[in-house]
Amino acid sequence: MRQAADLSCSPSIDAQQALARAETLCQQRGARLTDLRRRVLEIIWSSATPLGAYTILDVLRDDGRQGAPPTVYRALDFLLAQGLIHRLASLNVFTGCRRPGSHHSGQFLICRDCGRVSELSNPVIDELLRAETDARGFEVLARIVEILGRCPDCLKEPTRHG
Amino acid sequence: MRQAADLSCSPSIDAQQALARAETLCQQRGARLTDLRRRVLEIIWSSATPLGAYTILDVLRDDGRQGAPPTVYRALDFLLAQGLIHRLASLNVFTGCRRPGSHHSGQFLICRDCGRVSELSNPVIDELLRAETDARGFEVLARIVEILGRCPDCLKEPTRHG
DNA sequence: ATAACAAATGTTATTCTATAACATAACATC
DNA sequence: GATGTTATGTTATAGAATAACATTTGTTAT
Ligand SMILES: [Zn+2]
Ligand SMILES: [Zn+2]
Ligand SMILES: [Zn+2]
Ligand SMILES: [Zn+2]
Numbered sequence: 001m002r003q004a005a006d007l008s009c010s011p012s013i014d015a016q017q018a019l020a021r022a023e024t025l026c027q028q029r030g031a032r033l034t035d036l037r038r039r040v041l042e043i044i045w046s047s048a049t050p051l052g053a054y055t056i057l058d059v060l061r062d063d064g065r066q067g068a069p070p071t072v073y074r075a076l077d078f079l080l081a082q083g084l085i086h087r088l089a090s091l092n093v094f095t096g097c098r099r100p101g102s103h104h105s106g107q108f109l110i111c112r113d114c115g116r117v118s119e120l121s122n123p124v125i126d127e128l129l130r131a132e133t134d135a136r137g138f139e140v141l142a143r144i145v146e147i148l149g150r151c152p153d154c155l156k157e158p159t160r161h162g
Numbered sequence: 163m164r165q166a167a168d169l170s171c172s173p174s175i176d177a178q179q180a181l182a183r184a185e186t187l188c189q190q191r192g193a194r195l196t197d198l199r200r201r202v203l204e205i206i207w208s209s210a211t212p213l214g215a216y217t218i219l220d221v222l223r224d225d226g227r228q229g230a231p232p233t234v235y236r237a238l239d240f241l242l243a244q245g246l247i248h249r250l251a252s253l254n255v256f257t258g259c260r261r262p263g264s265h266h267s268g269q270f271l272i273c274r275d276c277g278r279v280s281e282l283s284n285p286v287i288d289e290l291l292r293a294e295t296d297a298r299g300f301e302v303l304a305r306i307v308e309i310l311g312r313c314p315d316c317l318k319e320p321t322r323h324g
Numbered sequence: 325a326t327a328a329c330a331a332a333t334g335t336t337a338t339t340c341t342a343t344a345a346c347a348t349a350a351c352a353t354c
Numbered sequence: 355g356a357t358g359t360t361a362t363g364t365t366a367t368a369g370a371a372t373a374a375c376a377t378t379t380g381t382t383a384t
Contacts, residue, residue, distance in 0.1 A: 034333090036333075052369085053369095054369070067333090068335065069372080071335095073371065078332095089251045089306070090251040092370060111300075120294060128287055129287070129307075129309060136280070136314065137314035138273075138311050138312070139312040140309055141274060141311040144251070144252050144306060144307070145306070145307055148304040149300050149302040152299035194351090196362090198362075214340080216341075228363065230363075230364060230365080232342090232362085232364085233362070235343075237362095
């Protein structure tokens with residue numbers, strides 16, 4: 001059984017802002033934020049935790065829309081290319097970018113217990129990684145920084161995993 | 163077709179050292195480095211680039227050994243638990259740890275062109291990530307730092323990917 | 325308008341990655 | 355050697371991603 005995503009009926013304030021922001025950015029770039037792509041972005045933002053591609057697909061089907069895996073993966077590819085979402089490689093899930101507009105790799109704190117994700121943007125970390133790669137003559141194309149652990153909220157509760 | 167791993171007939175010097183090191187560590191810990199587990203570790207070290215689980219399975223079958231996915235995944239789980247290998251989440255592959263003995267998450271430079279991987283161990287990066295998580299009251303369980311790009315050797319050659 | 329072209333989506337099938345569940349074998353301890 | 359534990363064998367399935375091709379939609383030029 002797939003994860004039960006916490007999908008509210010209407011997008012949160014953040015989601016509305018993110019969608020508006022996406023509209024603006026795509027318009028500026030001449031990129032087409034189609035109905036499908038916008039809806040996928042909305043689904044992602046409507047969830048408190050990152051979603052897998054097949055969970056998104058389930059929601060699209062609940063919408064009454066036709067669809068198969070390529071449908072959602074193509075939309076995700078577009079959103080990734082536009083820097084509107086990030087993919088978390090350690091979980092195979094997708095989350096909305098809190099700082100779209102400037103393409104970046106992102107740094108993520110992922111809570112093992114509640115699944116929520118915080119996106120960091122620590123330039124010192126970027127700088128340090130750059131120094132390390134520069135010293136080795138390594139050309140960077142993408143950076144993946146994902147930290148798995150337990151968030152402050154979940155630390156307050158009795159541990160669920162030993 | 164699966165990737166053609168560069169598997170030499172005999173393990174390289176590094177592989178021999180790694181296997182000897184693994185023997186010692188497991189003996190000290192009372193962990194059982196069985197034939198299967200040792201062979202999987204050897205297969206991983208015998209490749210110039212990280213291997214996927216199913217590539218390892220193919221080699222096991224070439225050995226004449228019976229096996230199915232759980233066979234190799236269980237061996238990989240053991241080797242991961244012992245800190246003898248790392249999993250690269252961005253590629254779903256496994257690579258030998260260059261510094262076993264001290265369990266760590268590792269930091270990796272992955273070449274897009276030749277597939278080879280360098281394992282860093284920059285304590286400043288660890289320290290910086292710790293400071294960031296401490297400031298947020300986030301308890302760290304695992305860190306994933308993977309940098310995708312092009313290694314110095316491949317930069318010398320004409321680019322293959324534009 | 326409409327023909328021609330490009331971009332986006334629909335559709336079917338397949339590949340790759342990983343685990344669940346249960347059976348058997350090997351190993352250790354008493 | 356009986357018992358309990360650990361490791362492996364085996365079958366089936368779940369989960370993630372892409373290939374290949376058809377159709378639709380949008381854009382541009384005539
Ligand atoms: Zn971001
Ligand atoms: Zn939490
Ligand atoms: Zn290591
Ligand atoms: Zn290279």
